[in-house]
Each structure stands twice: as structure tokens, then as C-alpha cells.
Amino acid sequence: MSLLEEAYEPFVMMDQRSIRDSYGTIVRTWEEGAEIEAAATYDTSLQARVAGVQGVTSLYTVTTPKSIALNYHDVIMRVSDGLVLRVTSRGQDNRTPNGAGLNMRVVTAEEYVLTG
Numbered sequence: 001m002s003l004l005e006e007a008y009e010p011f012v013m014m015d016q017r018s019i020r021d022s023y024g025t026i027v028r029t030w031e032e033g034a035e036i037e038a039a040a041t042y043d044t045s046l047q048a049r050v051a052g053v054q055g056v057t058s059l060y061t062v063t064t065p066k067s068i069a070l071n072y073h074d075v076i077m078r079v080s081d082g083l084v085l086r087v088t089s090r091g092q093d094n095r096t097p098n099g100a101g102l103n104m105r106v107v108t109a110e111e112y113v114l115t116g
Contacts, residue, residue: 008037014075014084014114030114032077039063040078040085040109060085060109066095070107086112
């Protein structure tokens with residue numbers, strides 16, 4: 001097991017569902033979906049803090065195995081503490097080459113609040 005694989009922890013994909021309530025109103029709810037392994041790190045660099053003051057919210061880096069391609073605006077939740085992140089880049093764009101020894105994809109993400 002590599003150090004990268006040791007950093008992975010359980011996350012769940014959050015799926016949004018639309019249902020009609022008894023009054024005919026459309027209500028959006030969130031449900032836990034598939035469990036994935038990922039590592040989320042918060043960027044605490046000076047550049048990230050300056051960007052945060054300027055309104056940039058993509059301050060997390062999420063690393064997954066290559067077999068998991070997170071898409072733009074996918075929502076995931078860390079099981080250990082309930083941290084919810086929304087992906088702000090494409091998983092297809094940033095992965096290690098097939099011949100590389102590392103097996104990973106990297107996306108950026110922002111903290112997200114689940115709303116109906």
C-alpha cells in the first residue's frame with residue numbers, strides 16, 4: 001500500500017433527487033449514493049488565502065484513484081466529519097498517465113451546503 005492510498009478515507013457521493021410533495025410542490029432532497037475512497041486537503045498557502053479574500057472558493061484538492069472520475073459539480077461528503085464538497089474542475093483533465101506508477105486523479109473543490 002502506498003502513502004497515497006493510506007491517505008484515502010471514505011466519502012459518499014451525494015445524489016440530488018426531485019420529488020413532488022402532497023401539495024404538488026417540487027421538493028429537492030439529497031441522498032447518499034455510492035461510497036468512494038478519496039483524500040481531501042485544504043490549501044492553506046498564502047496564495048490560497050489571498051484568493052479566498054478575493055472570492056475564490058476552490059480551496060480543496062481532492063485526490064482519487066484513476067478509476068473514479070469526479071465530474072464538474074459532483075457533490076461528495078466525507079464520512080468521518082460530514083464535510084461536503086462540490087467539485088469545481090473536471091476529473092478527466094488531471095490524471096496520471098497509464099504507464100505511471102501513481103494511480104490518481106486530482107480535482108479542485110469548494111465547501112458546499114446541501115440545500116433543497
